[in-house]
Amino acid sequence: MATSYPVDSVGLVSPQSVTFNTPLELDGGHTLESFELAYETYGTLNADASNAVLVCHALSGTHHAAGYHADDDRKPGWWEACIGPGKPLDTERFFVVCSNNLGGCHGSTGPTSLNPATGQPYGADFPLVTVRDWVRSQALLADHLGIQRWAAVAGGSLGGMQALQWAIDLPDRVANVVAIAAAPRLSAQNIAFNEVARQAIRSDPEFHEGRYQQAGDRPRRGLMLARMLGHITYLSEAAMREKFGRDQRGANGDYGYNFDVEFEVESYLRYQGQSFVDRFDANTYLLMTKALDYFDPAAEYGGDLGQALAHTRSRYFVASFTSDWRFPPSASREIVRALLDTNKSVSYAEIEADHGHDAFLMPVPQYLDTFTAFMRGINLGAAA
Amino acid sequence: MATSYPVDSVGLVSPQSVTFNTPLELDGGHTLESFELAYETYGTLNADASNAVLVCHALSGTHHAAGYHADDDRKPGWWEACIGPGKPLDTERFFVVCSNNLGGCHGSTGPTSLNPATGQPYGADFPLVTVRDWVRSQALLADHLGIQRWAAVAGGSLGGMQALQWAIDLPDRVANVVAIAAAPRLSAQNIAFNEVARQAIRSDPEFHEGRYQQAGDRPRRGLMLARMLGHITYLSEAAMREKFGRDQRGANGDYGYNFDVEFEVESYLRYQGQSFVDRFDANTYLLMTKALDYFDPAAEYGGDLGQALAHTRSRYFVASFTSDWRFPPSASREIVRALLDTNKSVSYAEIEADHGHDAFLMPVPQYLDTFTAFMRGINLGAAA
Known part of the structure; x- marks a missing residue:
């Protein structure tokens, strides 16, 4: 019996995996001799690989961002609201990639993986990783997929911070940044x-x-x-x-x-x-x-976020939600102000929504509309 | 060697205790055959016992609201900012009483006390008590002290809610209510x-x-x-x-x-x-x-707080702090609105303060000044 998925869903998807045997040096001083990343892709990569979008997940997210793993799956991927035909990350146009972060527990190498040095699970011996480490590891994934430059790196919450870090660390490889419900750093309360x-x-x-x-x-x-x-x-x-x-x-x-x-x-x-x-x-x-606590790209620029972003070469879409008290609009405004200070192209939407931080996962019309408008404005294949 | 206390402190104080052998029926259906209340008093009760103020403590408070227990005490009682000579609860004028709530762990009968039925500590067998139960038990303390009617019942946070409950349950025994950083009920987030x-x-x-x-x-x-x-x-x-x-x-x-x-x-x-x-x-x-969760005096009046307060015979002082997100100004405003709806005499101060909920414990000038002004306006010895 054929199951029918919603027409605006990517439908049945399968996770993939790649192992890198390149040593990865981490911010904390450790080196991983090899590691695996689990990921999913939706849509089709075009001939010049100019339509790829990297989606970064939040604290408890996974690489399963859209679609269904089985016909009887009760829930689709975590960003189903935003990924699929006709949605902001339109899979008729974009090739969307989402990987489980290094250190995760859904297929990428992390504390539950076997430590080759001991034959036992890493557990507490798995090194702490930073958002920069995630960018490093995902850059290898981009190489593996033949993607020199992302049309966009996008995410909500911690995923939005990761998108900012991509633009800072590898400015030539990110055409656009989408940072939803993010913050330039965690507050003392966070x-x-x-x-x-x-x-x-x-x-x-x-x-x-x-x-x-x-x-x-x-x-x-x-x-x-x-x-x-x-x-x-x-x-x-x-x-x-x-x-x-x-x-x-x-x-x-x-x-x-x-x-x-x-x-x-x-x-x-x-x-x-x-x-x-x-x-x-x-x-x-x-x-x-800990990766969240440590994220603070302005720190090495004397606390000046504008300086941290000055050399980036991306266009930006920033969005926040009025009722989000975890990463409130004031945090997004600080990002926007820093981008404006350094003459970056930035679109910002402060969206009226009652759902709190979780709104970034939800089909809030103004959010989807402004996000869609920004993505439609991306000129694929434009020179870096 | 004599220790000198600040001139606006009540100085050295001693806890007292009283045992009631009157059975106390609790809202939850249990009856305590006897119970003890630990309390402290500051100032002197006047001849017609018209100058007594009951102070109610918050979640983790005790009966030690002001002064010092010993010369080498590093910290005074929890409401030292508000109790003492020249302070809002001026001990030159008022006789201030504070008791440890029933169920507490600082001298009043509670889970750590011996259960006379078993000879073992009550522990989990100590019955849940409500704010109304606290009012019932404190009414016996008032009787014991010869206080027919409190010049005021005052408290912050849970203590402010208890002051409201006093006015509702025993309207003839409360001339004034002081409810600081309180709320008419807990929110879902609380x-x-x-x-x-x-x-x-x-x-x-x-x-x-x-x-x-x-x-x-x-x-x-x-x-x-x-x-x-x-x-x-x-x-x-x-x-x-x-x-x-x-x-x-x-x-x-x-x-x-x-x-x-x-x-x-x-x-x-x-x-x-x-x-x-x-x-x-x-x-x-x-x-x-649980007592906090259960507090909701409007519930038995179909959710109408005004109806719950309509029969009370007190004047009210309500205060909130702008940065308090636990019991925010909107919660105090709801109390004030209900009081105005039923033509009660109410003073309300919404105080600019950065300290959050804890501001009710602190010497914030506008707070102390408005609180003092209200207390000075109390006409001692006025007929009920």
């Missing part, structure tokens, strides 16, 4: 939330100093807490109010006077936490939060 | 943070289903996480930025590429979490968060 998440994981007795795989164990409780906390920061106060309010699970409105789930919001968070534990690795979560 | 804190404690293996005292153990990690998380919500994003920014502990600005403390904000949170564990009980923390 770092604080990350630190509580890390402490939740690392203080879980089943964390075993990060060697839980060898111990046949997993820090489920810690990772669940980290995810519950994350979800609070992904939603706006208004979205939570609208979605849950003070609604109780029981119909009669009486209180239970115990610690069972009582309010809908508690049920939602527990469910989100529990389901995350089944699909994510705690060491990967830890290193992703 | 409940969500509480739920993560509860899960952190309850999922700690050393929680032992709440019977950790019998097990000779304590859920230190869980309580530490709960407190770290709490601190993020007590400070504003701006206060965190100003206090810590992205400052690193090491001087050279290099990253460590490990999970040691790296940013100042991490150090602050870990310290706050660790020191809290030594002075607070996890079961008390759990029940305090």
Whole structure:
């Protein structure tokens, strides 16, 4: 029986993988002698390889950005709202690539992979990686795919920061940058939330100093807490109010006077936490939060973001969402201001949306329309 | 050697305690056959007992609201900014009383107390209590002290909610209400943070289903996480930025590429979490968060806060702080609007302050001045 996918979906997709035997030197001083990247592609690369778009994922994302892995898949890839025929990243026109970040837990080399030096999973021995390390590793993927210059590097949240880092580190290889709901660096409050998440994981007795795989164990409780906390920061106060309010699970409105789930919001968070534990690795979560904390491209330019971006050769699309308190419009405006200060071509959309940070994953009309307009304005095959 | 205290401090104070052998029926259906309340008083009760002010504490507060317990005390009581000679709650004029809430862990009967039925600590068997239960228990304290009617019931945060509940439940016994940085009920986001804190404690293996005292153990990690998380919500994003920014502990600005403390904000949170564990009980923390979640006086009036407050006979002082995102000005405005709707006498101050929710503990000039002005306007000895 043939399953039909929505006409604006890329439909059935298959993950791919490539192993690089080139040593990769990491910012932290370690060298990976070889590593694997899992990735997916959607659309067709054109003859002069000028229509390729790299999509970068956020903290807990994967290379599965669009389409379905099987006919009975209940959910498509994480950026289905933005990738597909007629969507902003129009697969009739663009060849879209998304890779699982190095250090991930969905096919790319990371803490759950075997360490060739020991024959055991890396676990806590997997080195911390930075956003720059991700750019380095993805540049090898671009070489592998025969892509000299991306028509665009795009992402939301941490993925948007990664897109900025691409333009900074390899200016000749990025024609356009799409940075949605991103920030030039994490605030003290952002770092604080990350630190509580890390402490939740690392203080879980089943964390075993990060060697839980060898111990046949997993820090489920810690990772669940980290995810519950994350979800609070992904939603706006208004979205939570609208979605849950003070609604109780029981119909009669009486209180239970115990610690069972009582309010809908508690049920939602527990469910989100529990389901995350089944699909994510705690060491990967830890290193992703550190990569976020460390991201601060202005730092080596005396804190001047404009100077960090001055030498870049991309056009930019920046978008933020009014109710996003994780990476609020003020953070995006700082990026835009730095780009304007150095006379870069930048389009900026501050989008009215109640969904909080999660809005970057959602089909908010103004967001899709402005994103589409920017992508349509990209002149494929233009000289660098 | 005589120690000198600041002239505007109440100086050396001693906690007191009273045991009530009157059965206390709780909202949750349990009855406590007897219970003890720890409290402190500052100033002198006047002849007609018309100058008494009840101070209600917040989530992690105690009855030690002002002054010092010993000459070498490094910190005074938690509301030292507001209680003392010449301060808003002027001890030259008022007799100020503060009790540790029932269910607390600083002298009042609570989870760490011995359950007379078993001879063991109550632990998880201590019943959940509500803000109304606290009012009931404090009414017995008022009787014990010979106070028929409080000149004012005052508090910040949860303490401010308790002051509102006093006016609602015992309208003839409250002449004035002072509700600082309070809210008419918790938002979904507030409940969500509480739920993560509860899960952190309850999922700690050393929680032992709440019977950790019998097990000779304590859920230190869980309580530490709960407190770290709490601190993020007590400070504003701006206060965190100003206090810590992205400052690193090491001087050279290099990253460590490990999970040691790296940013100042991490150090602050870990310290706050660790020191809290030594002075607070996890079961008390759990029940305090539930009392907060349950507080919703409008609920039994079809959600109409004005109706809940209509029969009260108090004058009101409500204050909020612009950078408080835990109980923001919009929450206080809702209280003020409900009071105006039912023609109550209400003063409201929306105070510009960068400190977030914690501002209610701090000597913010506009806050102290408006609070003082309201208290000076109280006509002692006026007929009910």
